[in-house]
Amino acid sequence: MSAEPAAMTVLHVDDDGEFAALTTELLERQSDRIGVVSAATGDEALDLLERESIDCVVSDYEMGETDGLELLAAIRERHDGLPFILFTGRGSEEIASEAISAGVTDYIRKGRGTDQFALLANRIENAVEQARSRVSYRAVFENTDVGLTIRDVETGRVVDVNQQYCDLLGYDRETLGELGIAEITADVPGYDAERGVELLERALAEPAFTFEWPDRRSDGSTNWVEVDATLVEIEGRERSLVTVHDVHERHEREAVLATLHQAATDIQECKTIEAACDRTVAAAESILEFEMCSVMVAEDGWLVPKAVSSGAPADGARRMRPDQGLAGETYRTGESALVEDVLTDDVSEPANESYRSGISVPIGETGVFQAVAAEPNAFSQEDLELAELLVSHTARALDRLRFEAELRRQNDRLEEFASVVSHDLRNPLTVAQGELELARENHDSEHLAHLGDALDRMANITEDTLRLARHGGSVEDPRRVDLGTFADRCWSVVSTDDATLTVENVVIRADDGRLQHVLENLFRNAVEHGSTSPRSTSSHEDGAIAVRIGGLPDGFYVEDDGVGIPEAERDRVFEPGHTTTETGTGFGLAIVEEFATAHGWDVQVTESEAGGARFEFTGVERLD
Structure with missing residues (x-):
C-alpha cells in the first residue's frame, strides 16, 4: 500500500484581510493536503517563518511599506530554497520579469472566479514537492x-x-x-x-x-x-x-594475499630447513613489512634461531628452552599471541631490552615465528592473521623436509641392512647349498633332504627380506596398468596347479614392478593355503582353487574360494614372519601390505562370498 501524500503548510501574505480569508478557505477546499496560515505584513510573515514550519509562501506584490519582492529577498537570506509564489493583481510584463529575475518559484495573476484558486493550489503542491525532492536529494548527497x-x-x-x-x-x-x-x-x-x-x-x-x-x-x-x-x-x-x-584496505589485503601465495610456493620449493626459514623471514620483511622477525626451530631440546631479519639487532634472537618465555609458551600450546606491551606481559622474555611489542606464531609442531618492534602496540590482529597464513606454509614445508630427511635416514638404514643380507647372508648360504650338492653326490641320506629344504627356505626368506628393504619406499612414477592383461602375465609365472583366474576389466595407476609382487604373492597364498578347502569342490569337482580379481569404487579386490583366513588371525597376517605352514617365509603378505602402502593404498583382508580370503585395495586411482 502506497503512503499518503504528506501535508503542507502555506503562509499567505496579504494586507487585504477579506481577500486573505477567502484565499484560505478556497485553498483548503481545493486540497485536503494544504493548510493555510496568514500574515498581513512582511515583518509578521518573517516572524511566523521563525516560529512555524512553513512549506511554501504565497504573497501579494503590493503590501504597504514592503512589497512582495522585498519580502522574497528577506526570506531568501534566511530560508534559501523555500518555495515563493507571487500571487498578485498587477500583471504587467515589467512585474513578471522582475519577479522571475528575483527568483520567485512561480508567478500567478489574481483573477475572477474560483478557478484561479484551483490553479494556485496545483502550483503550490508542485512547488512544495519539487522543493522536498531537492532537500531529500541534498540530504542524501551530503550525508x-x-x-x-x-x-x-x-x-x-x-x-x-x-x-x-x-x-x-x-x-x-x-x-x-x-x-x-x-x-x-x-x-x-x-x-x-x-x-x-x-x-x-x-x-x-x-x-x-x-x-x-x-x-x-x-x-x-x-x-x-x-x-x-x-x-x-x-x-x-x-x-x-x-x-x-x-575499497583500498580490501584491495591492499588481496594484493598482500596474492603475494603471500607466491611466497608460499617459493617456501614449498625449498630443499633445506634453513632455506625455508630464510624465505619465511624474507617474505615477512618484504610483504608484511615486519622490520624485526625470526624463525626458531626445535632441535635437541632447544628452540634454535634458524633465520633472523636483517633489521634485527645482533642479539635480536637467542636459543631458548621450550619452557622459556613467550616463544616456549607458543611452541608448547600451539597458540598464537599478540603482545601489545612487553613491560606489562608476564610471559615475555625478550632477547633484546629494546623490544616493546610483538607477535608469536607456532610453526606447526616444529618451531615458532616471532616479529617484534621497539614501540608498544605496533601490531594489529590483521598482522597476526597474515603472519599465521604465511607460517602455515612454512609449517608444511618443514614437516615435509623433516619427513624426507627421516625417510632418507630410514632408506640408508634399509640399504645398509640389505647390504648385510646380500653379502653376509647370501654368500654363506650359497656356499652351504654348493657343499650340500657335493655331499649328495657321495651320500644318499634323509638328513641331507631336510637340510636342503631348510636352506631353500632360508634362501626364500633372504630374497623376501631384500625385496622389502629395497622396494618398500613410496612409488614415484606410477603408470597405467590394465589388470586383465597384467594379472594373466603374473599368473603365468606362479605355480598354480589346476587353479583358475578370472579378471574383470579394471584399469588403475600403479608401479608395475611392485604390483607384480603383490599379485604373485596373493596368487601363491591362495594356491598354497586355500586348496584344502572342501568348499572349493562345490564349484570345481577336482577341488581346484578359483581366484577372482574385480573392481571396487576406489580400487580393486583379489579373492579366492579357499579355506579363508579366520577372523582372529586377520590382524596378524600382514606381520613379517607370520606363517601357518612350515615352508612359508611369513613375508609374502607383509610384502603385499608394504607395497600397497608405498602406493598410498589401504589393504584389508576379509571373507569372500564363497568363504575364502578376500583382499580389498582402496585409495587406488582408477582410470577406467
Whole structure:
C-alpha cells in the first residue's frame, strides 16, 4: 500500500484581510493536503517563518511599506530554497520579469472566479514537492558514507561532488569538481582516462556492473575505489550519478594475499630447513613489512634461531628452552599471541631490552615465528592473521623436509641392512647349498633332504627380506596398468596347479614392478593355503582353487574360494614372519601390505562370498 501524500503548510501574505480569508478557505477546499496560515505584513510573515514550519509562501506584490519582492529577498537570506509564489493583481510584463529575475518559484495573476484558486493550489503542491525532492536529494548527497559525483550525461563534465568524496581524495570541492578522469587516475599500468570512460559507459548501460579504479589522492598516493554509475533525474535534468566506495584496505589485503601465495610456493620449493626459514623471514620483511622477525626451530631440546631479519639487532634472537618465555609458551600450546606491551606481559622474555611489542606464531609442531618492534602496540590482529597464513606454509614445508630427511635416514638404514643380507647372508648360504650338492653326490641320506629344504627356505626368506628393504619406499612414477592383461602375465609365472583366474576389466595407476609382487604373492597364498578347502569342490569337482580379481569404487579386490583366513588371525597376517605352514617365509603378505602402502593404498583382508580370503585395495586411482 502506497503512503499518503504528506501535508503542507502555506503562509499567505496579504494586507487585504477579506481577500486573505477567502484565499484560505478556497485553498483548503481545493486540497485536503494544504493548510493555510496568514500574515498581513512582511515583518509578521518573517516572524511566523521563525516560529512555524512553513512549506511554501504565497504573497501579494503590493503590501504597504514592503512589497512582495522585498519580502522574497528577506526570506531568501534566511530560508534559501523555500518555495515563493507571487500571487498578485498587477500583471504587467515589467512585474513578471522582475519577479522571475528575483527568483520567485512561480508567478500567478489574481483573477475572477474560483478557478484561479484551483490553479494556485496545483502550483503550490508542485512547488512544495519539487522543493522536498531537492532537500531529500541534498540530504542524501551530503550525508551518505560513500563518495558521490554528478556528471552531465552529454559532456561528462562534473556538476557536483559531495564532501565524502572530497575527504577521500583530499581535495576541496572546487578543485575536485574541475579535475577530469585522467587527472584523478593514479599511475597504475592498464588504467587510463580512455578506459575509465569506457567502464563508466558500461556501468550506465548495465545496472549490475561495477569496477575497481585507482584514484590519485591530492598527495599523489593511490586509493583504490569501487565504482558504479546510474542515470538519474535531478531537478528535471538527466544526470549520471557515480558512486565511489573506498575499497583500498580490501584491495591492499588481496594484493598482500596474492603475494603471500607466491611466497608460499617459493617456501614449498625449498630443499633445506634453513632455506625455508630464510624465505619465511624474507617474505615477512618484504610483504608484511615486519622490520624485526625470526624463525626458531626445535632441535635437541632447544628452540634454535634458524633465520633472523636483517633489521634485527645482533642479539635480536637467542636459543631458548621450550619452557622459556613467550616463544616456549607458543611452541608448547600451539597458540598464537599478540603482545601489545612487553613491560606489562608476564610471559615475555625478550632477547633484546629494546623490544616493546610483538607477535608469536607456532610453526606447526616444529618451531615458532616471532616479529617484534621497539614501540608498544605496533601490531594489529590483521598482522597476526597474515603472519599465521604465511607460517602455515612454512609449517608444511618443514614437516615435509623433516619427513624426507627421516625417510632418507630410514632408506640408508634399509640399504645398509640389505647390504648385510646380500653379502653376509647370501654368500654363506650359497656356499652351504654348493657343499650340500657335493655331499649328495657321495651320500644318499634323509638328513641331507631336510637340510636342503631348510636352506631353500632360508634362501626364500633372504630374497623376501631384500625385496622389502629395497622396494618398500613410496612409488614415484606410477603408470597405467590394465589388470586383465597384467594379472594373466603374473599368473603365468606362479605355480598354480589346476587353479583358475578370472579378471574383470579394471584399469588403475600403479608401479608395475611392485604390483607384480603383490599379485604373485596373493596368487601363491591362495594356491598354497586355500586348496584344502572342501568348499572349493562345490564349484570345481577336482577341488581346484578359483581366484577372482574385480573392481571396487576406489580400487580393486583379489579373492579366492579357499579355506579363508579366520577372523582372529586377520590382524596378524600382514606381520613379517607370520606363517601357518612350515615352508612359508611369513613375508609374502607383509610384502603385499608394504607395497600397497608405498602406493598410498589401504589393504584389508576379509571373507569372500564363497568363504575364502578376500583382499580389498582402496585409495587406488582408477582410470577406467
